[in-house]
Amino acid sequence: MVQPLICPSILASDFARLGEEVAALEAAGADWVHVDVMDGHFVPNLTMGPDIVKALRPHTSLPFDVHLMVAPVDPWLEAYRAAGAEVLSVHPESGPHLHRTLGRIRQLGARAGVVLNPGTPVAVVEEVIDMVDLVLIMSVNPGFGGQSFIDSALRKIARVRALLDAAGSPAVLQVDGGVTAANAAACVDAGATALVAGTAVFRGGPSAYAANIAALKGAA
Ligand code: DX5
Numbered sequence: 195m196v197q198p199l200i201c202p203s204i205l206a207s208d209f210a211r212l213g214e215e216v217a218a219l220e221a222a223g224a225d226w227v228h229v230d231v232m233d234g235h236f237v238p239n240l241t242m243g244p245d246i247v248k249a250l251r252p253h254t255s256l257p258f259d260v261h262l263m264v265a266p267v268d269p270w271l272e273a274y275r276a277a278g279a280e281v282l283s284v285h286p287e288s289g290p291h292l293h294r295t296l297g298r299i300r301q302l303g304a305r306a307g308v309v310l311n312p313g314t315p316v317a318v319v320e321e322v323i324d325m326v327d328l329v330l331i332m333s334v335n336p337g338f339g340g341q342s343f344i345d346s347a348l349r350k351i352a353r354v355r356a357l358l359d360a361a362g363s364p365a366v367l368q369v370d371g372g373v374t375a376a377n378a379a380a381c382v383d384a385g386a387t388a389l390v391a392g393t394a395v396f397r398g399g400p401s402a403y404a405a406n407i408a409a410l411k412g413a414a
């Protein structure tokens with residue numbers, strides 16, 4: 195089995211020391227840095243604007259995987275790409291024309307991701323399968339870190355895995371929310387190739403990051 199990409203969510207980091215935090219993640223063996231962008235409208239929390247991503251760019255060479263929980267999302271794509279995002283993931287509910295939004299992300303030279311909330315149907319992926327480089331399955335309702343994994347996400351991962359395989363799509367299949375060493379193997383068995391984890395990576399402070407990341411990789 196291929197090892198999943200580990201994508202720590204800096205939502206769980208120390209916001210007063212963000213630059214050091216992303217550098218520490220790289221040293222600890224993270225693959226991508228997951229950036230949760232929330233607008234206080236699409237989701238009930240407010241986080242990081244493009245200037246923060248830009249300020250973080252010199253502090254790590256890891257890809258920035260930007261999860262946009264913003265509506266309308268289209269006006270923000272260019273700014274996050276210019277700030278240094280390699281992956282831009284959007285929710286179908288965050289704009290009227292998902293197909294166009296994904297095309298725009300690719301046109302900007304980024305990898306395009308589509309995000310399925312627990313209540314969003316898998317069928318959305320079928321309609322845009324040739325437009326996506328990543329599918330993100332939410333295993334919590336977005337807005338906050340530290341929530342519990344919703345088990346039905348495993349069946350959804352398996353259904354999207356089957357769709358991607360049937361289409362011959364090389365898209366990354368990512369899972370986000372409540373991911374821990376206890377459920378990482380189940381996610382990978384269901385077909386996930388990338389794990390987002392906030393709480394499970396940042397627990398215990400910087401001296402624990404390497405062990406926390408290794409535990410996720412080892413479990414998977
Ligand atoms: C939720 C975010 C997640 C979340 C992950 O809206 O998209 O990335 O912060 O945090 P944990 O791993 O603590 O659930």
Ligand code: ZN
Binds near residue numbers: 203
């Ligand atoms: Zn996220």
